[in-house]
Amino acid sequence: MKIERIKNERTITDKATIDKIRADFPILGLQVSGKPLVYLDNAASSQVPQAVIDRIVRYQTEEHSNIHRAVHYLSELATRQYEAARVKVQHFINAKESREIIFTRGTTESINLVMHGYGRAFIGKGDEIILSAMEHHANIVPWQMLAQEKGAVLRVIPMNDAGELLVDEFEALFNEKTKFLALSHVSNALGTINPVKRMTAYAHSHGVPVLLDGAQAAPHQALDMQDLDCDYYAFSGHKMCGPTGIGVLYGKAHLLEKMQPYQGGGDMILSVTFEKTTYNVIPSKFEAGTPPIMAAIGLGAAIEYLSGIGLDNIAAYEHELLEYATEKVAAMPGVRIIGTAGNKAAVMSFEIEGVHPHDVGTILNSDGIAIRTGHHCAQPVMDRFHVPATARASFAFYNTRQEIDKLVEGIRKVQEMFL
Ligand SMILES: Cc1ncc(COP(=O)(O)O)c(C=O)c1O
Secondary structure, three states: OOOOOOOOOOOOOOHHHHHHHHHOOHHHHOEEOOEEOEEOEOOOOOOOOHHHHHHHHHHHHHHOOOOOOOOOHHHHHHHHHHHHHHHHHHHHHOOOOHHHEEEEOOHHHHHHHHHHHHHHHHOOOOOEEEEEOOOOHHHOHHHHHHHHHHOOEEEEEOEOOOOOEOHHHHHHOOOOOEEEEEEEOEOOOOOEEOOHHHHHHHHHHOOOOEEEEOOOOOOOOOOOHHHHOOOEEEEEHHHOOOOOOOEEEEEOHHHHHHOOOOOOOOOOEEEEOOOOEEEOOOOHHHOOOOOOHHHHHHHHHHHHHHHHHOHHHHHHHHHHHHHHHHHHHHOOOOEEEEOOOOOEOOEEEEEEOOOOHHHHHHHHHOOOEEOEEEOOOOHHHHHHOOOOOEEEEEOOOOOOHHHHHHHHHHHHHHHHHHO
């Protein structure tokens, strides 16, 4: 079936449009430390527009009930809205069928679900799992737990000094023991956009299934599961203008069908006796218990909001912001940008010579500027670049060049204080 993708209604081209977009986000009007908030921590969690807040309030005030379990008005309404949100996700990522969309708590739970449901059933002693050197801990630790349990082995794709994966070395890792590839689409610590379509095709040429961690890609670029052809794709609602507590696992139907359930309980069964349980069909098989109904509906509203602006517009505008910021910050003496890949999303990790990143974050905060400092749940990346931590500014489509100017001024102030 050909899926109708949601049409874009506006483009981000001028100040008036950006002002209008910013007005959609009540929190952006906040004062922090007596200064207007400059929110540059979008890779950790993005902000929520009024349309999503309103949708959540409407659900809680007019539509709330438990789903799938009753014939009364509210239960049917809530069920319809929850399932409509699933279809919105399906269209958003161009999945073939809505039953390929599983609602989870977030990227972390989505990856753990695959590790338990697929990994524990199909990966055994001596088998090899390929990861990359730039993974978030959420895409390392579950596989490490599986490897420990099963006696499997983790193989790691190395990267160069720009933070780009070495594709030749990636290809050389494959052999007859390779059973799985788990790879980030976009690195949260470096901003690198990996050539995931090509890498997926290569893994498939060896019969190896592929999970892509799309936590940092889904909010910032148009996605097409049928074109990417990955087997699993994971992302989180709270990084894409939705609420916390909701995420998505996309999986190809034939793989989801042969996987073991992740959790047992209500809704994931067809029948239960003390002797035997028959599991429900997908996606219910993976949604045990009462799901995050409100958050799923909120995610549906976030998807409508993002689609109204247009993911291509978002990607283009954020790229402009990244180029502007990179040019300014790279020109500052004593500042090093970490992650200089040719193909990057709007994430800028940096260090200031002689200043611990936590001090950078604290001083910027005193001017109302929110960035993230630390290892970004990617300690192997920090080890690779021989730093304990970085400062990271990450941009969204509601940020402006003026905010980047304030960041640059803030960095200058930090340098003056530590001279
Ligand atoms: C690349 C990447 N993967 C996974 C995660 C984990 O996402 P969540 O905490 O929403 O489960 C994050 C969050 O920062 C991330 O950036």
